[in-house]
Amino acid sequence: MAAFNFNIELHMCRPILIYVCNPMSIKKLIAALPVLLLFAIQIAIPNTALAQTEMWDTYLSKIGDQPATVLLDMNLILAAPDKRYPYVVITGPRAHKCDQKGMPAAIEIDALESILDATGNFLTGLTPKVLVGTVMYNCQRNNYYYVRDTTGIRNAIMRMYNRSFKDYKYSIIIRPDPQWLSYRTFLYPNDETQNWMDNNRIITGMLQEGDSLKKPRTISFAACFNTDTARNAFTTFVTGKGYSINKTPSIKMSAAPLCLLFSKVGPIKVDSINVVTAELRNEVKKHNGIYNGWSAPVK
Structure with a gap:
Protein backbone atom coordinates (compact mmCIF):
# COMPACT_ATOMS: atom_id res chain seq x y z
CA MET A 1 0.00 0.00 0.00
CA ALA A 2 1.71 3.16 -1.19
CA ALA A 3 1.58 6.45 0.65
CA PHE A 4 2.50 10.03 -0.11
CA ASN A 5 4.63 10.99 2.86
CA PHE A 6 6.41 14.17 3.82
CA ASN A 7 9.81 14.42 5.45
CA ILE A 8 9.24 16.32 8.66
CA GLU A 9 12.86 17.50 8.67
CA LEU A 10 12.07 19.62 5.60
CA HIS A 11 9.56 21.76 7.44
CA MET A 12 11.56 24.95 7.00
CA CYS A 13 10.46 24.82 3.36
CA ARG A 14 6.90 25.34 2.29
CA PRO A 15 4.78 22.18 2.60
CA ILE A 16 6.01 20.12 -0.33
CA LEU A 17 4.47 16.70 -0.33
CA ILE A 18 4.90 15.24 -3.81
CA TYR A 19 8.08 15.83 -5.74
CA VAL A 20 9.04 15.43 -9.35
CA CYS A 21 12.80 15.65 -8.94
CA ASN A 22 14.33 15.92 -12.35
CA PRO A 23 16.97 18.25 -13.80
CA MET A 24 14.44 19.52 -16.33
CA SER A 25 15.28 22.76 -18.08
CA ILE A 26 13.03 25.76 -17.74
CA LYS A 27 12.40 25.44 -21.47
CA LYS A 28 10.94 21.96 -21.08
CA LEU A 29 8.96 23.09 -18.08
CA ILE A 30 7.38 25.95 -19.99
CA ALA A 31 6.64 23.64 -22.90
CA ALA A 32 4.71 21.47 -20.46
CA LEU A 33 2.54 24.35 -19.24
CA PRO A 34 -0.69 23.02 -20.79
CA VAL A 35 -0.24 20.01 -18.52
CA LEU A 36 0.85 22.11 -15.56
CA LEU A 37 -2.38 24.05 -15.70
CA LEU A 38 -4.12 20.82 -14.74
CA PHE A 39 -1.50 19.15 -12.59
CA ALA A 40 0.79 21.30 -10.48
CA ILE A 41 4.27 19.80 -10.21
CA GLN A 42 7.56 20.86 -8.75
CA ILE A 43 11.00 20.62 -10.26
CA ALA A 44 14.16 20.48 -8.15
CA ILE A 45 17.23 21.84 -9.93
CA PRO A 46 20.35 23.61 -8.67
CA ASN A 47 20.43 27.41 -8.37
CA THR A 48 24.07 28.34 -8.76
CA ALA A 49 23.48 32.04 -8.13
CA LEU A 50 22.08 31.49 -4.64
CA ALA A 51 23.73 28.10 -3.98
CA GLN A 52 20.50 26.33 -3.10
CA THR A 53 18.04 23.91 -4.62
CA GLU A 54 15.37 25.46 -6.81
CA MET A 55 11.76 24.35 -6.44
CA TRP A 56 9.68 25.49 -9.39
CA ASP A 57 5.92 25.43 -9.07
CA THR A 58 3.03 26.88 -11.04
CA TYR A 59 -0.45 28.17 -10.34
CA LEU A 60 -3.31 29.95 -12.06
CA SER A 61 -4.16 33.48 -11.06
CA LYS A 62 -5.90 36.60 -12.31
CA ILE A 63 -4.46 39.99 -13.16
CA GLY A 64 -7.39 42.35 -13.28
CA ASP A 65 -10.13 40.31 -14.91
CA GLN A 66 -7.82 38.21 -17.10
CA PRO A 67 -6.32 34.80 -16.29
CA ALA A 68 -2.59 34.45 -15.77
CA THR A 69 -0.21 31.54 -15.33
CA VAL A 70 2.57 32.10 -12.80
CA LEU A 71 5.65 29.89 -12.63
CA LEU A 72 8.20 30.63 -9.90
CA ASP A 73 11.02 29.26 -7.79
CA MET A 74 9.28 28.78 -4.44
CA ASN A 75 12.50 28.17 -2.52
CA LEU A 76 13.80 31.68 -3.12
CA ILE A 77 11.44 32.89 -0.41
CA LEU A 78 13.96 31.46 2.07
CA ALA A 79 16.64 33.90 0.88
CA ALA A 80 14.56 36.88 -0.26
CA PRO A 81 15.42 39.67 -0.36
CA ASP A 82 18.98 39.00 -1.51
CA LYS A 83 20.74 42.35 -1.25
CA ARG A 84 23.28 41.35 -3.89
CA TYR A 85 20.54 41.68 -6.52
CA PRO A 86 18.69 44.96 -5.81
CA TYR A 87 17.11 45.56 -9.25
CA VAL A 88 14.30 43.73 -11.03
CA VAL A 89 14.22 43.31 -14.80
CA ILE A 90 10.88 42.25 -16.27
CA THR A 91 11.02 41.48 -19.95
CA GLY A 92 9.56 39.20 -22.57
CA PRO A 93 7.92 38.89 -25.98
CA ARG A 94 4.30 39.23 -27.00
CA ALA A 95 2.84 36.19 -28.78
CA HIS A 96 1.46 36.50 -32.30
CA LYS A 97 -1.41 34.10 -31.58
CA CYS A 98 -3.41 33.81 -28.37
CA ASP A 99 -6.63 32.19 -27.27
CA GLN A 100 -9.68 34.10 -26.08
CA LYS A 101 -8.33 34.14 -22.53
CA GLY A 102 -5.08 35.80 -23.55
CA MET A 103 -2.93 32.69 -23.23
CA PRO A 104 -0.29 32.23 -25.97
CA ALA A 105 -1.14 29.45 -28.42
CA ALA A 106 0.68 26.14 -27.91
CA ILE A 107 2.52 26.56 -31.22
CA GLU A 108 4.01 29.79 -29.86
CA ILE A 109 5.58 28.30 -26.74
CA ASP A 110 8.87 27.16 -28.30
CA ALA A 111 9.41 30.49 -30.05
CA LEU A 112 8.69 32.50 -26.90
CA GLU A 113 11.00 30.29 -24.89
CA SER A 114 13.79 30.62 -27.45
CA ILE A 115 13.55 34.40 -27.19
CA LEU A 116 13.68 34.28 -23.40
CA ASP A 117 16.58 31.80 -23.49
CA ALA A 118 18.46 34.32 -25.62
CA THR A 119 17.49 37.11 -23.23
CA GLY A 120 18.73 35.17 -20.22
CA ASN A 121 22.02 34.34 -21.93
CA PHE A 122 22.38 37.96 -22.98
CA LEU A 123 21.84 39.20 -19.42
CA THR A 124 24.40 36.71 -18.12
CA GLY A 125 27.02 38.48 -20.18
CA LEU A 126 26.05 41.84 -18.70
CA THR A 127 25.53 41.27 -14.98
CA PRO A 128 25.00 38.52 -12.39
CA LYS A 129 21.31 37.63 -12.30
CA VAL A 130 18.70 35.36 -10.72
CA LEU A 131 15.65 34.17 -12.66
CA VAL A 132 12.85 34.09 -10.08
CA GLY A 133 9.73 33.49 -12.15
CA THR A 134 7.72 33.95 -15.30
CA VAL A 135 4.18 35.11 -16.03
CA MET A 136 1.96 34.40 -19.04
CA TYR A 137 -0.83 36.94 -19.30
CA ASN A 138 -2.57 39.03 -21.94
CA CYS A 139 -0.66 37.37 -24.82
CA GLN A 140 2.63 38.23 -23.10
CA ARG A 141 5.30 35.99 -21.61
CA ASN A 142 7.54 37.88 -19.18
CA ASN A 143 10.50 36.63 -17.18
CA TYR A 144 11.40 38.22 -13.86
CA TYR A 145 15.11 38.59 -13.13
CA TYR A 161 15.22 42.21 -29.94
CA ASN A 162 15.62 44.57 -32.88
CA ARG A 163 18.47 42.52 -34.32
CA SER A 164 17.35 38.93 -33.70
CA PHE A 165 13.59 39.02 -33.03
CA LYS A 166 12.36 42.00 -35.01
CA ASP A 167 9.01 40.32 -35.76
CA TYR A 168 8.04 40.35 -32.08
CA LYS A 169 6.80 43.15 -29.88
CA TYR A 170 8.32 43.10 -26.42
CA SER A 171 8.27 44.81 -23.04
CA ILE A 172 11.11 45.90 -20.76
CA ILE A 173 10.61 47.14 -17.21
CA ILE A 174 13.64 47.89 -15.03
CA ARG A 175 13.34 49.31 -11.54
CA PRO A 176 14.99 49.23 -8.12
CA ASP A 177 13.47 46.54 -5.91
CA PRO A 178 15.89 45.90 -3.03
CA GLN A 179 13.12 44.28 -0.95
CA TRP A 180 12.20 41.88 -3.79
CA LEU A 181 8.57 42.99 -3.63
CA SER A 182 7.87 41.80 -7.18
CA TYR A 183 8.82 38.30 -6.07
CA ARG A 184 7.50 38.29 -2.51
CA THR A 185 4.18 40.09 -3.02
CA PHE A 186 3.34 39.55 -6.70
CA LEU A 187 4.80 36.25 -7.90
CA TYR A 188 4.77 34.38 -4.60
CA PRO A 189 1.33 32.87 -3.87
CA ASN A 190 -0.70 33.99 -0.88
CA ASP A 191 -1.74 31.58 1.87
CA GLU A 192 -5.04 30.67 0.23
CA THR A 193 -3.37 29.85 -3.09
CA GLN A 194 -0.61 27.83 -1.42
CA ASN A 195 -3.21 25.86 0.48
CA TRP A 196 -4.97 24.97 -2.78
CA MET A 197 -1.68 24.18 -4.55
CA ASP A 198 -0.52 21.78 -1.86
CA ASN A 199 -3.84 19.95 -1.63
CA ASN A 200 -4.26 19.78 -5.39
CA ARG A 201 -0.79 18.30 -5.73
CA ILE A 202 -1.50 15.49 -3.27
CA ILE A 203 -4.96 14.70 -4.62
CA THR A 204 -3.73 14.72 -8.23
CA GLY A 205 -1.02 12.23 -7.34
CA MET A 206 -3.49 9.93 -5.61
CA LEU A 207 -5.95 10.08 -8.50
CA GLN A 208 -3.15 9.22 -10.90
CA GLU A 209 -2.50 6.13 -8.77
CA GLY A 210 -6.12 5.06 -9.31
CA ASP A 211 -7.44 6.13 -5.91
CA SER A 212 -11.12 7.14 -5.93
CA LEU A 213 -10.59 8.97 -2.60
CA LYS A 214 -13.89 7.51 -1.35
CA LYS A 215 -12.53 4.81 0.95
CA PRO A 216 -11.88 5.81 4.58
CA ARG A 217 -8.22 5.87 5.55
CA THR A 218 -5.94 7.51 8.12
CA ILE A 219 -5.13 11.06 7.02
CA SER A 220 -1.99 12.23 8.82
CA PHE A 221 -1.02 15.85 9.50
CA ALA A 222 2.04 17.53 11.00
CA ALA A 223 2.96 20.87 12.51
CA CYS A 224 5.98 22.18 14.42
CA PHE A 225 6.36 24.90 17.05
CA ASN A 226 8.95 26.92 18.96
CA THR A 227 7.67 26.27 22.48
CA ASP A 228 5.88 23.61 24.49
CA THR A 229 3.20 26.17 25.31
CA THR A 248 5.22 14.53 19.56
CA PRO A 249 8.75 14.32 18.14
CA SER A 250 11.48 16.90 18.57
CA ILE A 251 13.71 17.88 15.65
CA LYS A 252 17.20 19.03 16.57
CA MET A 253 18.84 22.00 14.83
CA SER A 254 15.50 23.42 13.76
CA ALA A 255 13.85 26.81 14.11
CA ALA A 256 10.64 25.05 15.19
CA PRO A 257 11.83 21.87 16.89
CA LEU A 258 8.71 20.78 18.77
CA CYS A 259 6.44 18.88 16.41
CA LEU A 260 3.05 17.26 16.54
CA LEU A 261 1.82 14.40 14.34
CA PHE A 262 -1.95 13.98 14.40
CA SER A 263 -4.55 12.22 12.28
CA LYS A 264 -8.19 11.58 11.49
CA VAL A 265 -9.86 8.60 9.79
CA GLY A 266 -12.19 9.19 6.86
CA PRO A 267 -12.46 9.58 3.08
CA ILE A 268 -10.69 12.42 1.32
CA LYS A 269 -13.36 14.92 0.35
CA VAL A 270 -12.15 17.14 -2.46
CA ASP A 271 -14.79 19.78 -1.79
CA SER A 272 -13.86 20.22 1.87
CA ILE A 273 -10.13 19.44 2.22
CA ASN A 274 -9.18 23.04 1.44
CA VAL A 275 -11.42 24.27 4.26
CA VAL A 276 -9.95 21.71 6.68
CA THR A 277 -6.33 22.52 5.91
CA ALA A 278 -6.95 26.28 5.84
CA GLU A 279 -8.34 26.02 9.37
CA LEU A 280 -5.28 24.06 10.51
CA ARG A 281 -2.89 26.49 8.83
CA ASN A 282 -4.55 29.47 10.48
CA GLU A 283 -4.43 27.86 13.92
CA VAL A 284 -0.76 26.92 13.49
CA LYS A 285 -0.02 30.49 12.46
CA LYS A 286 -1.69 31.82 15.63
CA HIS A 287 0.91 29.93 17.64
CA ASN A 288 3.86 30.97 15.42
CA GLY A 289 4.26 27.42 14.17
CA ILE A 290 4.97 25.80 10.82
CA TYR A 291 2.31 23.69 9.11
CA ASN A 292 3.87 20.67 7.40
CA GLY A 293 0.90 19.41 5.41
CA TRP A 294 -0.81 16.04 5.22
CA SER A 295 -0.36 12.58 3.76
CA ALA A 296 -2.53 9.51 3.28
CA PRO A 297 -2.16 5.96 1.94
CA VAL A 298 -3.42 5.23 -1.55
CA LYS A 299 -6.38 2.83 -1.59
Whole structure:
Protein backbone atom coordinates (compact mmCIF):
# COMPACT_ATOMS: atom_id res chain seq x y z
CA MET A 1 0.00 0.00 0.00
CA ALA A 2 1.71 3.16 -1.19
CA ALA A 3 1.58 6.45 0.65
CA PHE A 4 2.50 10.03 -0.11
CA ASN A 5 4.63 10.99 2.86
CA PHE A 6 6.41 14.17 3.82
CA ASN A 7 9.81 14.42 5.45
CA ILE A 8 9.24 16.32 8.66
CA GLU A 9 12.86 17.50 8.67
CA LEU A 10 12.07 19.62 5.60
CA HIS A 11 9.56 21.76 7.44
CA MET A 12 11.56 24.95 7.00
CA CYS A 13 10.46 24.82 3.36
CA ARG A 14 6.90 25.34 2.29
CA PRO A 15 4.78 22.18 2.60
CA ILE A 16 6.01 20.12 -0.33
CA LEU A 17 4.47 16.70 -0.33
CA ILE A 18 4.90 15.24 -3.81
CA TYR A 19 8.08 15.83 -5.74
CA VAL A 20 9.04 15.43 -9.35
CA CYS A 21 12.80 15.65 -8.94
CA ASN A 22 14.33 15.92 -12.35
CA PRO A 23 16.97 18.25 -13.80
CA MET A 24 14.44 19.52 -16.33
CA SER A 25 15.28 22.76 -18.08
CA ILE A 26 13.03 25.76 -17.74
CA LYS A 27 12.40 25.44 -21.47
CA LYS A 28 10.94 21.96 -21.08
CA LEU A 29 8.96 23.09 -18.08
CA ILE A 30 7.38 25.95 -19.99
CA ALA A 31 6.64 23.64 -22.90
CA ALA A 32 4.71 21.47 -20.46
CA LEU A 33 2.54 24.35 -19.24
CA PRO A 34 -0.69 23.02 -20.79
CA VAL A 35 -0.24 20.01 -18.52
CA LEU A 36 0.85 22.11 -15.56
CA LEU A 37 -2.38 24.05 -15.70
CA LEU A 38 -4.12 20.82 -14.74
CA PHE A 39 -1.50 19.15 -12.59
CA ALA A 40 0.79 21.30 -10.48
CA ILE A 41 4.27 19.80 -10.21
CA GLN A 42 7.56 20.86 -8.75
CA ILE A 43 11.00 20.62 -10.26
CA ALA A 44 14.16 20.48 -8.15
CA ILE A 45 17.23 21.84 -9.93
CA PRO A 46 20.35 23.61 -8.67
CA ASN A 47 20.43 27.41 -8.37
CA THR A 48 24.07 28.34 -8.76
CA ALA A 49 23.48 32.04 -8.13
CA LEU A 50 22.08 31.49 -4.64
CA ALA A 51 23.73 28.10 -3.98
CA GLN A 52 20.50 26.33 -3.10
CA THR A 53 18.04 23.91 -4.62
CA GLU A 54 15.37 25.46 -6.81
CA MET A 55 11.76 24.35 -6.44
CA TRP A 56 9.68 25.49 -9.39
CA ASP A 57 5.92 25.43 -9.07
CA THR A 58 3.03 26.88 -11.04
CA TYR A 59 -0.45 28.17 -10.34
CA LEU A 60 -3.31 29.95 -12.06
CA SER A 61 -4.16 33.48 -11.06
CA LYS A 62 -5.90 36.60 -12.31
CA ILE A 63 -4.46 39.99 -13.16
CA GLY A 64 -7.39 42.35 -13.28
CA ASP A 65 -10.13 40.31 -14.91
CA GLN A 66 -7.82 38.21 -17.10
CA PRO A 67 -6.32 34.80 -16.29
CA ALA A 68 -2.59 34.45 -15.77
CA THR A 69 -0.21 31.54 -15.33
CA VAL A 70 2.57 32.10 -12.80
CA LEU A 71 5.65 29.89 -12.63
CA LEU A 72 8.20 30.63 -9.90
CA ASP A 73 11.02 29.26 -7.79
CA MET A 74 9.28 28.78 -4.44
CA ASN A 75 12.50 28.17 -2.52
CA LEU A 76 13.80 31.68 -3.12
CA ILE A 77 11.44 32.89 -0.41
CA LEU A 78 13.96 31.46 2.07
CA ALA A 79 16.64 33.90 0.88
CA ALA A 80 14.56 36.88 -0.26
CA PRO A 81 15.42 39.67 -0.36
CA ASP A 82 18.98 39.00 -1.51
CA LYS A 83 20.74 42.35 -1.25
CA ARG A 84 23.28 41.35 -3.89
CA TYR A 85 20.54 41.68 -6.52
CA PRO A 86 18.69 44.96 -5.81
CA TYR A 87 17.11 45.56 -9.25
CA VAL A 88 14.30 43.73 -11.03
CA VAL A 89 14.22 43.31 -14.80
CA ILE A 90 10.88 42.25 -16.27
CA THR A 91 11.02 41.48 -19.95
CA GLY A 92 9.56 39.20 -22.57
CA PRO A 93 7.92 38.89 -25.98
CA ARG A 94 4.30 39.23 -27.00
CA ALA A 95 2.84 36.19 -28.78
CA HIS A 96 1.46 36.50 -32.30
CA LYS A 97 -1.41 34.10 -31.58
CA CYS A 98 -3.41 33.81 -28.37
CA ASP A 99 -6.63 32.19 -27.27
CA GLN A 100 -9.68 34.10 -26.08
CA LYS A 101 -8.33 34.14 -22.53
CA GLY A 102 -5.08 35.80 -23.55
CA MET A 103 -2.93 32.69 -23.23
CA PRO A 104 -0.29 32.23 -25.97
CA ALA A 105 -1.14 29.45 -28.42
CA ALA A 106 0.68 26.14 -27.91
CA ILE A 107 2.52 26.56 -31.22
CA GLU A 108 4.01 29.79 -29.86
CA ILE A 109 5.58 28.30 -26.74
CA ASP A 110 8.87 27.16 -28.30
CA ALA A 111 9.41 30.49 -30.05
CA LEU A 112 8.69 32.50 -26.90
CA GLU A 113 11.00 30.29 -24.89
CA SER A 114 13.79 30.62 -27.45
CA ILE A 115 13.55 34.40 -27.19
CA LEU A 116 13.68 34.28 -23.40
CA ASP A 117 16.58 31.80 -23.49
CA ALA A 118 18.46 34.32 -25.62
CA THR A 119 17.49 37.11 -23.23
CA GLY A 120 18.73 35.17 -20.22
CA ASN A 121 22.02 34.34 -21.93
CA PHE A 122 22.38 37.96 -22.98
CA LEU A 123 21.84 39.20 -19.42
CA THR A 124 24.40 36.71 -18.12
CA GLY A 125 27.02 38.48 -20.18
CA LEU A 126 26.05 41.84 -18.70
CA THR A 127 25.53 41.27 -14.98
CA PRO A 128 25.00 38.52 -12.39
CA LYS A 129 21.31 37.63 -12.30
CA VAL A 130 18.70 35.36 -10.72
CA LEU A 131 15.65 34.17 -12.66
CA VAL A 132 12.85 34.09 -10.08
CA GLY A 133 9.73 33.49 -12.15
CA THR A 134 7.72 33.95 -15.30
CA VAL A 135 4.18 35.11 -16.03
CA MET A 136 1.96 34.40 -19.04
CA TYR A 137 -0.83 36.94 -19.30
CA ASN A 138 -2.57 39.03 -21.94
CA CYS A 139 -0.66 37.37 -24.82
CA GLN A 140 2.63 38.23 -23.10
CA ARG A 141 5.30 35.99 -21.61
CA ASN A 142 7.54 37.88 -19.18
CA ASN A 143 10.50 36.63 -17.18
CA TYR A 144 11.40 38.22 -13.86
CA TYR A 145 15.11 38.59 -13.13
CA TYR A 146 16.88 40.16 -10.19
CA VAL A 147 20.22 41.65 -11.20
CA ARG A 148 23.24 43.24 -9.58
CA ASP A 149 23.68 46.13 -12.01
CA THR A 150 21.45 47.76 -14.63
CA THR A 151 24.06 49.73 -16.56
CA GLY A 152 23.28 49.47 -20.26
CA ILE A 153 20.74 46.64 -19.83
CA ARG A 154 17.76 48.38 -21.42
CA ASN A 155 19.63 49.42 -24.57
CA ALA A 156 21.31 46.03 -24.82
CA ILE A 157 18.01 44.13 -24.64
CA MET A 158 16.42 46.49 -27.17
CA ARG A 159 19.31 45.89 -29.58
CA MET A 160 18.95 42.13 -29.13
CA TYR A 161 15.22 42.21 -29.94
CA ASN A 162 15.62 44.57 -32.88
CA ARG A 163 18.47 42.52 -34.32
CA SER A 164 17.35 38.93 -33.70
CA PHE A 165 13.59 39.02 -33.03
CA LYS A 166 12.36 42.00 -35.01
CA ASP A 167 9.01 40.32 -35.76
CA TYR A 168 8.04 40.35 -32.08
CA LYS A 169 6.80 43.15 -29.88
CA TYR A 170 8.32 43.10 -26.42
CA SER A 171 8.27 44.81 -23.04
CA ILE A 172 11.11 45.90 -20.76
CA ILE A 173 10.61 47.14 -17.21
CA ILE A 174 13.64 47.89 -15.03
CA ARG A 175 13.34 49.31 -11.54
CA PRO A 176 14.99 49.23 -8.12
CA ASP A 177 13.47 46.54 -5.91
CA PRO A 178 15.89 45.90 -3.03
CA GLN A 179 13.12 44.28 -0.95
CA TRP A 180 12.20 41.88 -3.79
CA LEU A 181 8.57 42.99 -3.63
CA SER A 182 7.87 41.80 -7.18
CA TYR A 183 8.82 38.30 -6.07
CA ARG A 184 7.50 38.29 -2.51
CA THR A 185 4.18 40.09 -3.02
CA PHE A 186 3.34 39.55 -6.70
CA LEU A 187 4.80 36.25 -7.90
CA TYR A 188 4.77 34.38 -4.60
CA PRO A 189 1.33 32.87 -3.87
CA ASN A 190 -0.70 33.99 -0.88
CA ASP A 191 -1.74 31.58 1.87
CA GLU A 192 -5.04 30.67 0.23
CA THR A 193 -3.37 29.85 -3.09
CA GLN A 194 -0.61 27.83 -1.42
CA ASN A 195 -3.21 25.86 0.48
CA TRP A 196 -4.97 24.97 -2.78
CA MET A 197 -1.68 24.18 -4.55
CA ASP A 198 -0.52 21.78 -1.86
CA ASN A 199 -3.84 19.95 -1.63
CA ASN A 200 -4.26 19.78 -5.39
CA ARG A 201 -0.79 18.30 -5.73
CA ILE A 202 -1.50 15.49 -3.27
CA ILE A 203 -4.96 14.70 -4.62
CA THR A 204 -3.73 14.72 -8.23
CA GLY A 205 -1.02 12.23 -7.34
CA MET A 206 -3.49 9.93 -5.61
CA LEU A 207 -5.95 10.08 -8.50
CA GLN A 208 -3.15 9.22 -10.90
CA GLU A 209 -2.50 6.13 -8.77
CA GLY A 210 -6.12 5.06 -9.31
CA ASP A 211 -7.44 6.13 -5.91
CA SER A 212 -11.12 7.14 -5.93
CA LEU A 213 -10.59 8.97 -2.60
CA LYS A 214 -13.89 7.51 -1.35
CA LYS A 215 -12.53 4.81 0.95
CA PRO A 216 -11.88 5.81 4.58
CA ARG A 217 -8.22 5.87 5.55
CA THR A 218 -5.94 7.51 8.12
CA ILE A 219 -5.13 11.06 7.02
CA SER A 220 -1.99 12.23 8.82
CA PHE A 221 -1.02 15.85 9.50
CA ALA A 222 2.04 17.53 11.00
CA ALA A 223 2.96 20.87 12.51
CA CYS A 224 5.98 22.18 14.42
CA PHE A 225 6.36 24.90 17.05
CA ASN A 226 8.95 26.92 18.96
CA THR A 227 7.67 26.27 22.48
CA ASP A 228 5.88 23.61 24.49
CA THR A 229 3.20 26.17 25.31
CA ALA A 230 2.43 26.69 21.63
CA ARG A 231 2.43 22.97 20.85
CA ASN A 232 0.19 22.23 23.83
CA ALA A 233 -2.28 24.94 22.82
CA PHE A 234 -2.47 23.57 19.29
CA THR A 235 -2.85 20.03 20.66
CA THR A 236 -5.89 21.19 22.64
CA PHE A 237 -7.35 22.70 19.48
CA VAL A 238 -6.97 19.60 17.27
CA THR A 239 -8.17 17.14 19.91
CA GLY A 240 -11.24 19.33 20.29
CA LYS A 241 -11.79 18.92 16.54
CA GLY A 242 -11.70 15.13 16.77
CA TYR A 243 -8.10 14.47 15.70
CA SER A 244 -5.99 11.75 17.30
CA ILE A 245 -2.49 12.56 18.54
CA ASN A 246 0.10 10.14 17.13
CA LYS A 247 3.53 11.46 18.10
CA THR A 248 5.22 14.53 19.56
CA PRO A 249 8.75 14.32 18.14
CA SER A 250 11.48 16.90 18.57
CA ILE A 251 13.71 17.88 15.65
CA LYS A 252 17.20 19.03 16.57
CA MET A 253 18.84 22.00 14.83
CA SER A 254 15.50 23.42 13.76
CA ALA A 255 13.85 26.81 14.11
CA ALA A 256 10.64 25.05 15.19
CA PRO A 257 11.83 21.87 16.89
CA LEU A 258 8.71 20.78 18.77
CA CYS A 259 6.44 18.88 16.41
CA LEU A 260 3.05 17.26 16.54
CA LEU A 261 1.82 14.40 14.34
CA PHE A 262 -1.95 13.98 14.40
CA SER A 263 -4.55 12.22 12.28
CA LYS A 264 -8.19 11.58 11.49
CA VAL A 265 -9.86 8.60 9.79
CA GLY A 266 -12.19 9.19 6.86
CA PRO A 267 -12.46 9.58 3.08
CA ILE A 268 -10.69 12.42 1.32
CA LYS A 269 -13.36 14.92 0.35
CA VAL A 270 -12.15 17.14 -2.46
CA ASP A 271 -14.79 19.78 -1.79
CA SER A 272 -13.86 20.22 1.87
CA ILE A 273 -10.13 19.44 2.22
CA ASN A 274 -9.18 23.04 1.44
CA VAL A 275 -11.42 24.27 4.26
CA VAL A 276 -9.95 21.71 6.68
CA THR A 277 -6.33 22.52 5.91
CA ALA A 278 -6.95 26.28 5.84
CA GLU A 279 -8.34 26.02 9.37
CA LEU A 280 -5.28 24.06 10.51
CA ARG A 281 -2.89 26.49 8.83
CA ASN A 282 -4.55 29.47 10.48
CA GLU A 283 -4.43 27.86 13.92
CA VAL A 284 -0.76 26.92 13.49
CA LYS A 285 -0.02 30.49 12.46
CA LYS A 286 -1.69 31.82 15.63
CA HIS A 287 0.91 29.93 17.64
CA ASN A 288 3.86 30.97 15.42
CA GLY A 289 4.26 27.42 14.17
CA ILE A 290 4.97 25.80 10.82
CA TYR A 291 2.31 23.69 9.11
CA ASN A 292 3.87 20.67 7.40
CA GLY A 293 0.90 19.41 5.41
CA TRP A 294 -0.81 16.04 5.22
CA SER A 295 -0.36 12.58 3.76
CA ALA A 296 -2.53 9.51 3.28
CA PRO A 297 -2.16 5.96 1.94
CA VAL A 298 -3.42 5.23 -1.55
CA LYS A 299 -6.38 2.83 -1.59
